[in-house]
Amino acid sequence: MALMPVEEALSLLLSTAAPLGAETVPLDAAAGRVLTAPVIARRTTPGADVSAMDGYALRAQDATEPGATLTVIGESAAGRPYTGAVLPGTTVRIFTGAVLPEGADAIVIQEDTRRAGDVVTVTEAATPGRHIRRAGDDFAAGETLLPAGHRLRARDLALVAAGDVDMVSVARRPRVALLSTGDELVRPGTAAGAHQVIVSNIYSVAALARGAGAEVIDLGILPDRMDATETGVRAALDGGFDVLVTTGGASVGDHDLIAPALTAQGVDLAVHKIALRPGKPLMFGRSAATRTQVLGLPGNPVSAHVCALLFLVPLIKALQGLAVPAHPALEPARLAADVKANEQRMDFQRAEIVGHAEVVPLVRPLPVQDSSMLRNLARADVLLVRRPHAPAAMAGEPCEILRLED
Numbered sequence: 001m002a003l004m005p006v007e008e009a010l011s012l013l014l015s016t017a018a019p020l021g022a023e024t025v026p027l028d029a030a031a032g033r034v035l036t037a038p039v040i041a042r043r044t045t046p047g048a049d050v051s052a053m054d055g056y057a058l059r060a061q062d063a064t065e066p067g068a069t070l071t072v073i074g075e076s077a078a079g080r081p082y083t084g085a086v087l088p089g090t091t092v093r094i095f096t097g098a099v100l101p102e103g104a105d106a107i108v109i110q111e112d113t114r115r116a117g118d119v120v121t122v123t124e125a126a127t128p129g130r131h132i133r134r135a136g137d138d139f140a141a142g143e144t145l146l147p148a149g150h151r152l153r154a155r156d157l158a159l160v161a162a163g164d165v166d167m168v169s170v171a172r173r174p175r176v177a178l179l180s181t182g183d184e185l186v187r188p189g190t191a192a193g194a195h196q197v198i199v200s201n202i203y204s205v206a207a208l209a210r211g212a213g214a215e216v217i218d219l220g221i222l223p224d225r226m227d228a229t230e231t232g233v234r235a236a237l238d239g240g241f242d243v244l245v246t247t248g249g250a251s252v253g254d255h256d257l258i259a260p261a262l263t264a265q266g267v268d269l270a271v272h273k274i275a276l277r278p279g280k281p282l283m284f285g286r287s288a289a290t291r292t293q294v295l296g297l298p299g300n301p302v303s304a305h306v307c308a309l310l311f312l313v314p315l316i317k318a319l320q321g322l323a324v325p326a327h328p329a330l331e332p333a334r335l336a337a338d339v340k341a342n343e344q345r346m347d348f349q350r351a352e353i354v355g356h357a358e359v360v361p362l363v364r365p366l367p368v369q370d371s372s373m374l375r376n377l378a379r380a381d382v383l384l385v386r387r388p389h390a391p392a393a394m395a396g397e398p399c400e401i402l403r404l405e406d
């Protein structure tokens with residue numbers, strides 16, 4: 001079977017990813033969720049003209065020179081406004097966030113005053129409008145604060161709350177099931193024998209999926225037997241998940257049973273083998289019966305991670321209604337070392353940032369690129385991307401990188 005280019009595979013995958021439904025959640029459960037409706041301010045903020053500083057509210061014309069004196073007639077604190085008016089020659093003690101009393105048009109900060117009993121002497125002239133925040137300076141009731149399709153970051157939550165909105169409509173979290181395959185696999189912490197391999201890749205894949213907004217359920221490890229693989233796949237497909245991710249058993253060996261098991265369970269595999277290194281034996285498709293999206297990742301942990309970054313993360317985002325580009329989000333960089341000509345597979349090499357050339361990072365591929373070696377994946381800052389059939393390039397030449405997660 002011909003190898004499908006990475007971008008074509010990603011477009012194909014995203015073309016089948018219709019956004020899931022919406023749900024309404026309280027603000028304290030909304031971090032990282034994607035809005036399905038715009039957030040509209042329910043109030044004007046600030047709600048009134050307020051002071052930005054601790055000081056004295058006065059009429060600027062009463063304090064045009066240092067040395068002007070005024071009589072203190074009251075106090076305006078945040079939440080406890082002064083109800084009277086500032087008349088000529090008078091002032092109201094005011095605190096940050098407090099409502100500006102009627103008649104006042106300036107604040108003199110307390111550092112620029114001297115106080116003796118009820119008399120205040122200004123040591124700096126007042127300027128009309130100084131230290132006053134006007135009603136609606138931040139936003140007005142009815143304004144759109146955030147659009148649909150926006151992913152709520154920490155700072156957005158403060159904005160939504162300030163708009164007097166306590167519940168938001170967000171995309172349902174995609175439910176992602178993980179299924180590992182391989183007789184050799186055991187869990188970490190189980191004193192594995194030398195012939196065994198510790199399940200590692202699902203931890204990085206699960207973390208990437210959660211980071212993209214998914215709810216992740218680990219369905220465990222299947223042995224390399226066709227009946228058990230088919231039973232496991234069937235149970236997973238019947239589990240009501242939006243996405244089933246398998247790892248391992250994706251290649252061509254006698255124990256690589258995932259593709260036949262998926263096909264036997266009615267999954268139409270649109271793609272099986274991609275022009276990608278690491279990650280050639282990637283497959284994906286959809287269950288005809290349950291509409292579950294199925295992504296079969298290679299077992300090698302670096303390949304699984306790169307494939308999850310390139311395919312699973314965009315899929316999870318698209319299922320939440322986020323706009324996702326149908327190509328990997330590459331950034332410009334420069335090579336810190338010579339690299340060889342590439343063959344037909346798009347190559348994602350583990351690489352370090354060793355400095356900067358003008359504004360772009362200078363990157364050097366790590367010496368070992370074996371897709372089973374996790375130390376270099378953890379050590380890498382970025383993936384150095386080599387396009388299919390890219391010619392050899394020398395240190396100092398431009399290149400492209402894909403950021404690994406922080």
Ligand SMILES: Nc1nc2c(c(=O)[nH]1)N[C@H]1C(S)=C(S)[C@@H](COP(=O)(O)OP(=O)(O)OC[C@H]3O[C@@H](n4cnc5c(N)ncnc54)[C@H](O)[C@@H]3O)O[C@H]1N2
Binds near residue numbers: 184185199200301
């Ligand atoms: N004759 C060929 N052999 C292989 C090819 C090929 O095209 N022709 N492709 C190679 C490539 S590239 C990759 S990548 C691997 C991927 O193979 P599978 O997806 O079938 O993975 P497995 O054989 O099951 O395992 C590969 C390797 O990874 C370890 N593994 C599996 N699952 C996990 C896990 N959950 N956590 C950690 N490590 C895991 C497994 O023990 C193996 O060592 O195939 C090449 N072969």
Ligand code: MOO
Binds near residue numbers: 276281
């Ligand atoms: O595609 Mo495999 O992932 O090169 O090792």
